[in-house]
Amino acid sequence: MSAPGGGIVTRLTPGVAAAASIAAFLALWQAVSRFGVISEQDLPAMTTTFRELWSMMQTQEFWAALGRTVRGWALGLGLATVLAVPIGILLGSSDFAGRAFRVPIEFLRPIPSAALIPLLFLTLGTNIRSEIFLAAFGAFWPLLIQTMYGVRDVDPVAIDTARSFGVGPLERLYRVTLPSSVPYIATGLRIASAVALILAFTAELFMGIPGLGQIMNVAESFGLTNQVYALAVATGFLGLAIYVVFSTIERRALRWHPSQRPSSA
Amino acid sequence: MAPRLAGGGGAVSTVGRRLLEIRHVSKTYGSGDSATHAIADVSFAVDDREFVCVVGPSGCGKTTLLKCVGGLLAPTNGDILLRGTRVTSPPEEMALVFQEYGRSLMPWSTVRNNVLLPLRHKKLTRQKRNALVEEALEAVGLTPFIDRYPWQLSGGMQQRVAIARALAYQPAILLMDEPFASVDAQTRGDLEDLILRVREEFAITILFVTHDIDESVYLSDRVIVLTHGPTEVKASIDVDLPFPRDQIATKELPDFAHLRGHVYRLINREQVESGEELAATLKTATKGDRP
Incomplete structure (x- = not known):
């Protein structure tokens, strides 16, 4: 068509x-x-910055740092997903649990992730564990909230239908509730993926954990302005790539959803 | 030869035997001052292979009653008996067809997988499952659309998918909650004839809730008229129109007009009575307010 x-x-x-x-x-x-x-x-001029980026891209060091940033991002986002989705399903499907945990959630959620950096210096230390924790902490909340709303938004008629056919609670969860919340979870993932990248980079920049952020920190302290800008641009491209991947996933997951259907009539 | 769907798991069933019994069922939502009495006291029975339509003024708790019968909602008092056994959860021998087909079908699943949904947890071989799905879709004339998604189909076709899903489940009794209320008149007629055909083909019992008086008389063997809420049974009217029914010929019969008029009068009187009651209450209330 x-x-x-x-x-x-x-x-x-x-x-x-x-x-x-x-x-x-x-x-x-x-x-x-x-x-x-x-x-x-x-x-520095745009052309200077891109020339700098091009020459950095010829070095092994740049790609190793990029790889470390991506690793911190991926592990942080992965950890957040593994925790937030099941907890979101639990809190979303039980009114009691939802009410019981509302206050702690609304207390923890607005804490700026960067405010945790001093704590991380003292606890996990300046290594990838801190980076993963920070990225996971930031990514956890949008995913949790999206999953909870997704589960709450399941059509009661769909649930009644499954129930009337004797479909048990566990099967209802993965045949009705989960597929129905997938659009919400996919949106949560797209938001969380950007948050996780920002925080992985922040951890590297302020805690000296190896990655693009750390290189930028070093470049800044040596007054290599061209490099600082080139790294900012590189991070921007990384973010764009992540956005493209995740919005493609989102579109796929939503193929059946009214927002993605080819308009009829 | 395709496997037969009918028979509700091979149970012996003869016409005229009591299949479903609704005994003094009442339903109250909430408690104390905020309590709403949806159903006051409803009793009736449905025989094996009977087609019973339940009609009543709008908002009279028909859907609540059907949910109680289907085991989705526990009645406040009274019992639902299926072949003499109390219904406490959705029984395997019942299948429900909802009015809101768009919400009852899973939009992320194909037509095939939607019809398969109630069969997945049944102990059947894969071949048997597929055969049931295909036979049910064949019966409603949707075989060519088996790999489509429900939202790619028209409203009438979607409701046929929901009917196929209920048939594939092999119930002894089909509960239908205003199933044709949200389709256009032409489609509605087609679906009515489809359900009459399917009823013959699958030798199935049907309890059909509707607010459409013509539909109730056209389809059923018996019409049960409910009162305004809190609901009670007002009358049970036998419909002895000949089969097969025909949208034109049947509706031209003097008997059809007579029955239709009879049900209309019952429901109208019901509405007038409840209106008078309301007027009376208002009058006393206004009187009471004056010094």
Whole structure:
């Protein structure tokens, strides 16, 4: 089936608009720096930054650091998922548990993850365990909340239907409740994946744990401004890649969902 | 030869034997001052292979009653007996078809997997399961759509999937809660004839809740008229119209018009009475307010 009302113009427009906005942003960056609005000392030109990034990409060190950041991110997000989804199902499916844990959750949730860094220096120390903990802590909350809402939003008619056919509680959980909450969990994952990256990088930057953040810290202390910006851009690209992967997963998981169906009639 | 679905697990059943009995069932939601009496006292029975329609004014607790019968809701008082055994949870010999087919079918599952849902926990071979699914879909004329998703089908077709799912479960009795209330008139007629055909083919008992008087007379062997809430049974009317029923010929019969009028009057009077009651209550209330 072709896209509804799919003229070439409407199909091209989003791509063209995106390319234009990126080009405009890069041009502005270049101009601000070149015309001295902000000195090149503080903000290297766009072209300089990308040249720096390109030359960094030729080094083994860069890729090793990128690998470490990705590892910290992945383990943190994985840990958060393994904990948040089952706990979310539990708290979402029982009114009693939901009420009982509301206060502790609302107490812990607003704590800025970065506020835990001093505690981590004292407890887990400056190693990957702290990075994973921080990333997991940040990613845990959006996933937990999304899972809880997903489970609560299961259609009572669907549950009654399964019950009327003698489908037991456990089978109801994985045949009705879970598939029905998948859209919520997928959205939670997409949000959590960005949060986990930010926190993995933060841990490296402030705690000196090996990774892109640590290299940036070192570059900053040596006054290598070009490198600092190149690393910021590299992290941005990493975030973009993660976003693309997770929104693809989300779209797949939602194939059946009304928001993703080709509009009929 | 395809396996037979009917027979409810090979139980011996002869026409006229009592299958379902509803004995002094009442249902109250909440307690104290905020209590709502949905069902006051309802008793009736359904014989094996009988088609019984339950009609009543809107909001008279028909759905509550059906949920109690299906074992989804515990009655406050009274008993539901299926072949003499008390129903405390959804029995294997009953299948429910809900009005909201869009919410009752799982949108992430194909038509095949939706019909398969109630069979997964039954001790059957894979071949037997697939045969039941295919036979049920064949009976409702949806074989070509077996690998589609429910939301790719029209409303009437979705309700046919729900009917197929109930048939594949091999129940002795089908409970239907206003199943055709949210489809257009043409589709509704088609579905009515489908359910009459399926009833013959599968030798099944049907308890059918509806607010549509014409539908209740057209489909059933007996119409049970309920009162306004808190619900009681107002009348039980035998429908001795000849089979097979036909949307045009049956509805042109003088007997059809007579029965339809009879049920209408019962329900109308019910509404007038409850209206008068309300007016009377209001009058006394206003009087009482004056010094």
